[in-house]
Amino acid sequence: MNILGISFSMHESAACLVQDGKLVFACAEERLSKLKQDASFPALAIQAALDFAGITAADVDHVAIAWDRPGRAEWHTMKLLLTGQFPLSRMRLERTVMSLVQGRRHRGGLRKYTHRFSSPNAKLHFVNHHLAHAYSALAPSGYRDAAILVIDGRGASEATTLWHAKDGHVSKVGEYRYPDSLGVFYAGITAMLGFKPLSDEWKVMGLAAYGRPTYNLGELIKVNENDCKVEGWKFFGRSDDDLGKLEQVLGPRRDPNAITQDNKDLASSAQAACEQAMLALLRRVTEQTGERKLCLAGGVALNCKANGELLRSGLIDEIYVQPAAGDDGACIGAAYRIHEQVTGSLPYVRDENSYLGTEHGDDEVESVLKTYKLSYYRKNDPSQEAARLLADGNLIGWFQGRMEFGPRALGNRSILSDPRFAENRDKVNAAVKFRENWRPFAPSVLEEKAPIYFQDFRHSPHMILSFWATEEGKRLIPAVVHVDGSCRVQSVTRESNLRYYELIKQFGEMTGVYAVMNTSFNLKGDAIVESPKDAIQTFFTSGLDHLVIGSFIVSKKS
Numbered sequence: 088m089n090i091l092g093i094s095f096s097m098h099e100s101a102a103c104l105v106q107d108g109k110l111v112f113a114c115a116e117e118r119l120s121k122l123k124q125d126a127s128f129p130a131l132a133i134q135a136a137l138d139f140a141g142i143t144a145a146d147v148d149h150v151a152i153a154w155d156r157p158g159r160a161e162w163h164t165m166k167l168l169l170t171g172q173f174p175l176s177r178m179r180l181e182r183t184v185m186s187l188v189q190g191r192r193h194r195g196g197l198r199k200y201t202h203r204f205s206s207p208n209a210k211l212h213f214v215n216h217h218l219a220h221a222y223s224a225l226a227p228s229g230y231r232d233a234a235i236l237v238i239d240g241r242g243a244s245e246a247t248t249l250w251h252a253k254d255g256h257v258s259k260v261g262e263y264r265y266p267d268s269l270g271v272f273y274a275g276i277t278a279m280l281g282f283k284p285l286s287d288e289w290k291v292m293g294l295a296a297y298g299r300p301t302y303n304l305g306e307l308i309k310v311n312e313n314d315c316k317v318e319g320w321k322f323f324g325r326s327d328d329d330l331g332k333l334e335q336v337l338g339p340r341r342d343p344n345a346i347t348q349d350n351k352d353l354a355s356s357a358q359a360a361c362e363q364a365m366l367a368l369l370r371r372v373t374e375q376t377g378e379r380k381l382c383l384a385g386g387v388a389l390n391c392k393a394n395g396e397l398l399r400s401g402l403i404d405e406i407y408v409q410p411a412a413g414d415d416g417a418c419i420g421a422a423y424r425i426h427e428q429v430t431g432s433l434p435y436v437r438d439e440n441s442y443l444g445t446e447h448g449d450d451e452v453e454s455v456l457k458t459y460k461l462s463y464y465r466k467n468d469p470s471q472e473a474a475r476l477l478a479d480g481n482l483i484g485w486f487q488g489r490m491e492f493g494p495r496a497l498g499n500r501s502i503l504s505d506p507r508f509a510e511n512r513d514k515v516n517a518a519v520k521f522r523e524n525w526r527p528f529a530p531s532v533l534e535e536k537a538p539i540y541f542q543d544f545r546h547s548p549h550m551i552l553s554f555w556a557t558e559e560g561k562r563l564i565p566a567v568v569h570v571d572g573s574c575r576v577q578s579v580t581r582e583s584n585l586r587y588y589e590l591i592k593q594f595g596e597m598t599g600v601y602a603v604m605n606t607s608f609n610l611k612g613d614a615i616v617e618s619p620k621d622a623i624q625t626f627f628t629s630g631l632d633h634l635v636i637g638s639f640i641v642s643k644k645s
Contacts, residue, residue, distance in 0.1 A: 088429065089140070089147045091133065091209075092422030094414050095196045096154040096216075097240075098124050098285060101415035101492075102132035103443070104140055105422040108434040110227070112136045113443040113492040115415045117614040121621075124286060125614075128199040135445055137204075144204035151212045151425040152197070153219035153417035157190035159243040163265065173266070176325035214421040216242035217385075220409075221250045221257060222427075223420030224382035228407035229437030231255060234378040236368055239385030239413075240270030240285065246319075247368065247385075251376040255432060260375045266319025269364055269387050272308055275322035276357040279333055280350055281343030290343075292392055293526045295358035296571035298351030304360050306336050313371040315364035346525070362393045369402050379404045384420070388412035388551075389494065391575045395553035398545060410441050410549035411493035439548050439583065441497055444490030447619050452637040455619040463639045470589035473635045477505050478597045481632040481644075482519060484608055486622040487586055490615075495550045496607035497577055498531055498587035500615050500622075502631065506530055506564040506604040515604070518630025521611045527575070528604050530567035533591050534578035536601035540564055541576055550577035550605075566604050577605065 092103040092113075103113035112135070117123055119131035137143060154160075164183050167173035197211050214222075220237040235250035235257070242248075246268030249261030265271070273291065274284035282290050309316045321332040330340055341350050369381065381403045383394065389412045398406050409416050427433050456463050466472045469487075476483055485501045496502075502519055504511045516524045529550050530540070537544045540560030545552065553575050556568045568574055581588050595601030608622065609615045610629060616622045619636060626634040626641065634641040 088149075088426075089142060090149045090151060090422045090425055091136065091147050092151050092153065092418035092420075093129060093133070093196060093200070094153045094416070094418040094421075095128050097414055098126040099413050099415040100126055100129040100132070101411070101418045102129045102136050103418045103422055104136040105426055106140065108426055108430070110419060110422075110438060110443065112139045113411070113419060114445065114490070115492070118444065118490065118617040121614055123612060123614050128196055130199075130203050133200075133204065139445070145208060147209045149212060149425050149429065150197075150200060150209050151214050151418075151421035152195060153214055153414075153421035154195060154216050155243040156213045157195040158187055160241070161187035161190065163244040167266070172320055174323055174325050174329075178326050212421075212425050214424050216417060217245045217248040218257075218424060219417040219420035220384040221248070221382070221420060222424045223411075223416045224384040224407055224409040225252050225257065226420065226423040226433050227409070227438040228380075228382050229435055230380045230382065230407065231435055232378055233380040233382050234372040234376045235382040235384075236372055236388075237385045238269050238365065238368065238383075238387035240268055240274060241265040246270065249368070249372040249375065251378070252382070261371065266322065267317050268319055269315070269317060269361060270385070271319050271322050272317045273357060273361055273387065275307075275333055276353065278330060279337055279340055280354060281341045288389075290523070290526065291354045292358060292390060293569070294346070294351055294354040295392075296355075296527070296569050296573065297525060298348065298353070298355030300356040300359035301352045302337070302356035304356055307333075308360050308364060310360065310363045310367050313367050313374060315367045358392065361387070361390060362396050365390075365393045365397060366400055369397050369400065373402050381406045382409075383407070384409040384412050384416065386413045391551050391553045392573060394551060395573070398552060399543065406552075408549065408551045410495065410551055412551070413494070416493065441491050441493055441549060442489040442499055442584070443492040445617060446489040447637070449637045449639070452619045452639055455623065456639060456641065459623060461623070461641055463641045465638050466640060467638065469635050469638050469640065470586050471593050472640055473503070473590050474593035474597060476633050476635075477503060477594055477603060480505060482515060482630065484622060484626050484631050484634040484636070485590075486608065486616065486619070486634070486636040488584075490617055493549070495577070496605060496615060497548075497550060498579065498584050498605065500608045500617075502606050502608050504566070504604045505598075506566040506602050507598065507600055509565040511604060512566045514630075515606060519610075520606065527569040528567055528606050529575040529577060530564055530602045531577045531579055531587070531591060531605040532602040533588065533595065534580050536595070537576065537578050540602060541574060544576070547576045547578045548580070548583055550575055552576065563600050564602050567602070
């Protein structure tokens with residue numbers, strides 16, 4: 088049975104394919120269209136899924152869209168506008184009506200699908216957005232019994248939902264309705280710091296480490312032991328640029344190009360409030376369900392610092408965070424929800440594989456290298472060569488195997504450097520990523536060696552949990568230890584990624600340090616590279632020294 092999952096409506100469009108209960112492919116549209124955070128209908132990702140499986144649309148049995156039926160979200164927004172819970176303006180009213188008309192016209196994406204992929208045999212389904220998020224974390228977690236938290240900006244009317252998975256049955260046990268939304272809160276602070284909301288929240292999380300939580304944000308968010316409330320109406324004006332209500336509380340919008348201590352303190356205050364609110368929600372859902380295993384999804388679940396605090400809280404024993412926690416990953420949950428409806432059960436097998444995208448073999452890579460008339464050499468063991476290059480102080484692009492699904496580069500579409508020297512952090516920021524010098528980088532570490540570098544370490548394959556560095560870690564790998572001592576860690580095993588594991592292992596044998604500095608293979612503002620052509624273009628427009636692509640090495644140095 089072939090089930091196609093589709094994320095399409097708000098942002099981060101994506102598609103996945105579940106065959107007989109196994110997730111075999113998933114890809115965000117942005118990787119193929121090259122438009123960062125592409126929200127358009129994911130026609131390219133759908134075609135890539137079909138091509139990967141060697142099937143056509145006629146072979147698809149079910150299509151699951153990770154959004155409610157057209158109109159539900161717009162009617163909720165209309166109610167907010169007409170009851171004064173949202174500022175009423177011509178712009179907001181026209182946008183809501185237009186969205187309603189467009190949604191009805193393309194039937195929530197179904198018409199777009201049937202027009203592009205004639206599929207008379209497929210049954211078409213809508214899956215509630217938050218339910219899709221919940222299943223996206225539950226299905227690959229392997230847990231039969233668990234508490235589930237979904238925390239994002241909004242679904243149709245929901246902003247946060249609490250669920251209980253028990254004996255194969257999933258039930259909702261709590262709900263916070265939009266705009267009472269942690270996602271809205273964090274996006275609003277992102278805007279007040281001069282960054283782009285729903286895009287630059289990473290910057291707020293990184294900047295927070297440089298500040299202190301000195302702001303009293305009680306007018307915007309209230310948190311108690313097991314509950315929280317966001318005064319969402321204060322985050323919206325008569326237009327998207329109208330931050331008047333927030334400015335009454337926080338002062339004028341900050342200049343992102345002139346980072347002051349005030350900026351840092353506001354970011355720190357927002358991060359602290361987010362962590363406290365997520366802990367309150369965790370207390371509530373664990374009290375209501377009695378479970379000590381947690382599944383976490385939704386855009387706010389990409390806050391790795393907060394996720395680490397949840398794990399360290401003592402309220403849970405285990406956590407599974409969907410690595411594609413944003414809207415892109417909801418397509419997985421939609422497909423699994425329909426699988427459960429059709430077959431009567433979920434597979435309940437722990438599946439931590441994030442290498443779900445496209446793949447380009449050595450024959451294709453070499454053909455592209457020849458087309459560009461590039462000088463290159465081949466190594467039977469590219470891991471060893473990459474380790475040697477890193478140990479010699481080089482910055483390398485590392486392009487291998489299947490592309491990762493989700494926003495993190497996990498060792499197949501990565502930029503790598505030596506973590507032993509703090510100056511490499513600035514070097515990569517300035518010469519390769521072209522981004523702010525205060526933003527941190529993450530370590531990829533052999534899982535068996537991780538306790539040397541990180542306190543209270545737990546299995547972390549998706550770089551979505553944060554741990555505190557040990558004193559040894561601060562000394563040995565300063566380039567990947569943030570200013571507050573935190574680290575966003577990816578642990579690597581032989582089973583998860585053999586070639587990447589061998590690279591780190593051989594680097595460790597050369598240097599005594601079994602970790603590398605890892606960041607996504609892209610330039611600022613671009614999507615992560617997908618193809619050999621993308622990798623080559625990014626390599627030659629950046630300060631990288633070498634490109635290790637499949638079994639081939641391209642060098643700028645003689």
